[in-house]
Amino acid sequence: EEEMVESGGGWVQPGGSLTLSCTASGFVFSGRVTQWFRQAPGREREQVAYTSASGTGTHYTNSVKGRFTASRDDASNTIYLRMTRLRPEDTGIYYCYSSYKGTTGRGIQVTVSS
DSSP states (O other): OOEEEEEOOEEEOTTOOEEEEEEEESSOSTTSOEEEEEEOTTSOOEEEEEEOTTSSOEEEOGGGTTTEEEEEETTTTEEEEEEOSOOGGGOEEEEEEESSTTOBOOOEEEEEOO
């Protein structure tokens, strides 16, 4: 059974950093598009990062450019979202996604507040 599990979320003060991880089982990330989404309370789900199937190109939404970095490690079948200089408006539930059957993780909470 295909599954993706996120980890690394939590609470952080503004200006801090977190790294989210998403590990897949039952399929591999290699050769497939991956994305990170987030959903803040009362707002629609927003795409944060889109990485090409080759893993060599990533598009970021404007609000996170220069602060977030998506990456992929094929050896561990894990994708990452490194988040720096976090802001309160980055608060939300973060989800990872693979184009393999549209598989999406369960989501993990990120809270940025003082």
